[in-house]
Amino acid sequence: MDKIKFIHTTILRKVYLCYAFECVKNAANSFAMNLKNRSLVSITDFSKEEQLYILSLAQDFEKNPVRNLLENRVVATLFFEPSTRTRLSFESAVSRLGGKIIGFSDVASSSMTKGETLKDTIKIVSNYCDLIVMRHYLEGAARYASEISLVPIVNAGDGANQHPTQTMLDMYSIYKTQGTLDNLKILMVGDLKYGRTVHSLLMAMSQFNTTFYFVSPKELMMPEEYKLYLEKLKLSYYEHTDLNEYIGEADIVYMTRVQKERFSDPLEYEKTKNVYILRSEMLKNTKPNMRILHPLPRVNEIDVEVDEHEKAYYFAQAQNGLYVRQAIITSILGVI
Amino acid sequence: MSCSHSGKDKTQLQVNAIREGTVIDHIPPQNLFKVISILNLHKITTQITFGTNFDSQRMGKKALIKIEGVFFTQEEINKIALVAPSAKLNLIKNYEVVQKLPVSIPDKVSGIIKCYNPNCVTNHEKVTTLFHVVENHPIMLKCHFCEKVMTEEHFIFI
Numbered sequence A: 001m002d003k004i005k006f007i008h009t010t011i012l013r014k015v016y017l018c019y020a021f022e023c024v025k026n027a028a029n030s031f032a033m034n035l036k037n038r039s040l041v042s043i044t045d046f047s048k049e050e051q052l053y054i055l056s057l058a059q060d061f062e063k064n065p066v067r068n069l070l071e072n073r074v075v076a077t078l079f080f081e082p083s084t085r086t087r088l089s090f091e092s093a094v095s096r097l098g099g100k101i102i103g104f105s106d107v108a109s110s111s112m113t114k115g116e117t118l119k120d121t122i123k124i125v126s127n128y129c130d131l132i133v134m135r136h137y138l139e140g141a142a143r144y145a146s147e148i149s150l151v152p153i154v155n156a157g158d159g160a161n162q163h164p165t166q167t168m169l170d171m172y173s174i175y176k177t178q179g180t181l182d183n184l185k186i187l188m189v190g191d192l193k194y195g196r197t198v199h200s201l202l203m204a205m206s207q208f209n210t211t212f213y214f215v216s217p218k219e220l221m222m223p224e225e226y227k228l229y230l231e232k233l234k235l236s237y238y239e240h241t242d243l244n245e246y247i248g249e250a251d252i253v254y255m256t257r258v259q260k261e262r263f264s265d266p267l268e269y270e271k272t273k274n275v276y277i278l279r280s281e282m283l284k285n286t287k288p289n290m291r292i293l294h295p296l297p298r299v300n301e302i303d304v305e306v307d308e309h310e311k312a313y314y315f316a317q318a319q320n321g322l323y324v325r326q327a328i329i330t331s332i333l334g335v336i
Numbered sequence B: 001m002s003c004s005h006s007g008k009d010k011t012q013l014q015v016n017a018i019r020e021g022t023v024i025d026h027i028p029p030q031n032l033f034k035v036i037s038i039l040n041l042h043k044i045t046t047q048i049t050f051g052t053n054f055d056s057q058r059m060g061k062k063a064l065i066k067i068e069g070v071f072f073t074q075e076e077i078n079k080i081a082l083v084a085p086s087a088k089l090n091l092i093k094n095y096e097v098v099q100k101l102p103v104s105i106p107d108k109v110s111g112i113i114k115c116y117n118p119n120c121v122t123n124h125e126k127v128t129t130l131f132h133v134v135e136n137h138p139i140m141l142k143c144h145f146c147e148k149v150m151t152e153e154h155f156i157f158i
């Protein structure tokens, strides 16, 4: 009986989602118009409907990622702080759509070392391209750039602040693995205090009636401002220091890195570093639909033997970034 | 203390009363010098009187400033709301209070305060700071650039 009920609700859920996505697609023209020439600095720069539109476009790109939509377009990737993984994902997204790439991958090879201001670099580069993808070690650098640039800016990470394309690919991965974004239970594990990906994901998923579970060492708990934000929205959240506590409830387990430099007391780090490790035996009593996500790179927080488990999704998650970035870039350039 | 503007007592008139200008009352004493600096009073050449630690029924202690011949715009007045939300402005004409203005907290604060986040772009490039007021009581500002939220104890005036 239970199984039939489960199948029934799953079908209903899928029908509803197709309906929701159809509505978004029907309104696609107006969203496409709206996104043209807009910068994406923070996830909240796009409305919920615009985010859903990007996800529906990403679905199309996943089916057909090689298209000549960016012919004669130039995208600059300015990485003031190195991040090979993110840069390659953006550059691959642009290349597969026939666009050209200019830029630099670290400050040492750019004029920044000669003391040029961010303002001058952005002013000059924005003469040479149609869109700038930038990563910077300073918080607020992308917002500032978006206000002086002649072309739109896509933020690929500004210090500990925002990384909206990561958030969108996390949302896309959740949607793909669960068939919905609504009413899910998300367990976040690790550094919840400084981890920008969990903060942005919390903001994004709070639009979909999510229940949150926070598991972290005492020193790295979810900051008050985010808990207050959930309380204002009347969303439930639960906190614990033990990873085993809520793992059976979760639809999504979102793992993050616990970094040594975040601890004021090195002894405290030594005590906790091996506590927040996900091992395959911990997955025994988890839900069948549960999937494990991680923004990568990981250190040791997911045991390598978990990689082979059907619930491990983090490598596929990284690949989803490609389609989401294609959707974002083509929308902003107004070529879709 | 006496806040008389009647002009009857000549000795008090010299020290206290102004003929035309602005009296800013109900300033928290610890923030008097911040108000002076926010309103750039050190650049004003007309007569200014400062007083502090006066007894106040409402606040316990209060400070006040009397500025001869100067009237402020609403925008200028709102700047002091960050440090003296309870302040009242009295506009004086011919020794009489002709208008009382409360200060109101603005939606945005531009260029008066430094962002407390050392890693914020505004502390590294020549950028005019900008904050959005996200909460009034107690006042909380969100940096337009780095998106960090700060409370009064972190306000550093430029």
Ligand SMILES: [Zn+2]
Pocket: A140, B115, B116, B117, B120, B121, B122, B143, B144, B145, B146, B147, B148
């Ligand atoms: Zn800031």
